[in-house]
Amino acid sequence: MKNLSGKVVALTGAASGIGRCLAIQLAGKNCHLALADVDEEGLRGTIALLPAGANVSMHIVDVANRMRVYAWADEVVARHGHVDIVINNAGVASTARLDEISYEDFDWVFNIVFYGVLYGTKAFLPYLKQRDEANIVNISSVNGFFPFPQNGPYNAAKHAVKGLNQTLMQELRSTNVKITSVHPGGIRTNIVRNARFSGNGANRGKKIIEFDRVAGTSAEKAAKIIIGGLVKNRKRQLVGKDAVIIDLLVRLFPQGFSDMVGFAADLKSRKENEK
Numbered sequence: 169m170k171n172l173s174g175k176v177v178a179l180t181g182a183a184s185g186i187g188r189c190l191a192i193q194l195a196g197k198n199c200h201l202a203l204a205d206v207d208e209e210g211l212r213g214t215i216a217l218l219p220a221g222a223n224v225s226m227h228i229v230d231v232a233n234r235m236r237v238y239a240w241a242d243e244v245v246a247r248h249g250h251v252d253i254v255i256n257n258a259g260v261a262s263t264a265r266l267d268e269i270s271y272e273d274f275d276w277v278f279n280i281v282f283y284g285v286l287y288g289t290k291a292f293l294p295y296l297k298q299r300d301e302a303n304i305v306n307i308s309s310v311n312g313f314f315p316f317p318q319n320g321p322y323n324a325a326k327h328a329v330k331g332l333n334q335t336l337m338q339e340l341r342s343t344n345v346k347i348t349s350v351h352p353g354g355i356r357t358n359i360v361r362n363a364r365f366s367g368n369g370a371n372r373g374k375k376i377i378e379f380d381r382v383a384g385t386s387a388e389k390a391a392k393i394i395i396g397g398l399v400k401n402r403k404r405q406l407v408g409k410d411a412v413i414i415d416l417l418v419r420l421f422p423q424g425f426s427d428m429v430g431f432a433a434d435l436k437s438r439k440e441n442e443k
Contacts, residue, residue: 169252169253169301169302169303169346169398169399169401170399172194172197172198172199172253172395172398172399173197173198173199174198174199174200175199175200175252175253176199176200176201176202176244176248176249176250176251176252176253177194177199177200177201177202177251177252177253177254177255178202178204178240178241178244178251178253178254178255178288178292179191179194179201179202179203179204179254179255179257180204180205180229180231180255180256180257180258180284180288181204181205181231181257181258181259182201182203182204182205182211182214182257183205183206183207183209183210183211183213183214184205184207184210184214184357184358185355185357185358185359185387186257186307186352186355186357186387186390186391186394187203187205187214187255187257187258188210188213188214188217188387189387189388189390189391190255190257190391190394190395191203191214191215191217191218191224192214192217192218192391193388193391193392193395194395195218195219195222195224196219197395199253200223200224200248201218201222201223201224201225202224202225202227202240202243202244202247202248202251203215203224203225203226203227204227204228204229204231204240204258205228205229205258206228206229206230208226208228211226211228212226223248225243225244225247225248227240227243227244231256231258231280231283231284231285231287231288232276232279232280232283232284234283234287237284237287237288237291238287238291240291241291241292241295244292244295245295250295250298250299251292251295251296251299251302252296252299252301252302252303253302253303253304253305253398254288254289254292254296254303254304254305255305255307255394256284256285256288256289256304256305256306256307257305257307258280258281258284259280259281259307259359260276260277260280260281260359260362260363260364261277261319261321261322261359261360261362261363261364262274262276262277262321262322262363262364262365263318263319263360263363263364263365263366263371263375264318264320264364264365264366265317265318265320265366266320268366269320269321269366273321273364273366274320274321276321276364277321277322277325277364278321278324278325278328281321281322281325281326281329282324282325282326282328282329282332285306285307285329285332286332289304289306289332289336292304293345296344296345297343297344297345299344300344301344301346302344302345302346303345303346303347303348303398303401304336304345304346304347304348305347305348305350305394305397305398306329306332306333306336306347306348306349306350307329307350307352307394308326308329308330308333308349308350308351309322309326309329309351309352310351310352310353310406310410310411310414310415311323311326311327312326312327312329312330312349312351313327313330313351313414313415313418314414314417314418314425314426315327315426316429317429317430317433317434318433329349330349330351333347333348333349334349337349337403346401347403348394348397348398348401348402348403348404348405349403349404349405350394350397350405350407351404351405351406351407351411351415352385352390352406352407352408352411353384353385353406353407353408353409353410353411353412353414354379354382354383354384354385354408354410355383355385355386355387355390355407355408356380356383356385356386356387357383357387360375360376360379361376363375382410384408384409384410385407385408385409385410389408390407390408393405393407393408394407
């Protein structure tokens, strides 16, 4: 979609991080925005940062609630007349080993990260098919093609999003709807600060410090890259130098790279337990 001016964009996870930056940059391109999040205060903060006169509507939406997502789709069309672009961006994480994580925490991540994307896609698809051109941008992750230890539900959900995206590309091939599967690496957002941790969360501070150290791409830069992929109708968009490097290593060493990361994580864990 080369010309974004005047396009109606429905965006989840708009209260902070990449979602907030996407909203600001899309408003700067004269897009009409339907912004969704569970965080009303954060949404109002995002809207306050938009250019004066921006055409924007605010929607309190839990993307894990299928009925609410479908109602939101109807609200967007009622408010803006139609919808051209859907960006399913909302996400959460839980840090724990699979043998320690509760089913509640696993479901919390999977319901938002995967089912939120599925609901957002299916709820808006009938409306998108009515447009001459339309786009769905679903945010997966490098975790969508490479798993990291203690991120089981996030790994599984992002792999599922990638599979969903590729299936949509196959099935919608002859329609006007284009799909972009986005795979960010480490982006400087609050996802780890807002994550759920196993046990009493004693390792929360350490995990946040580790993440901040390796997250090499700002949310502003990530949003710019994602919009670039949208404009160029890219089917697959990597975000960040680390995403490019990890993608290359996975291609070169499809199992060996995973074994190496697992070995390093196990060695680190054993050393920490010996202290």
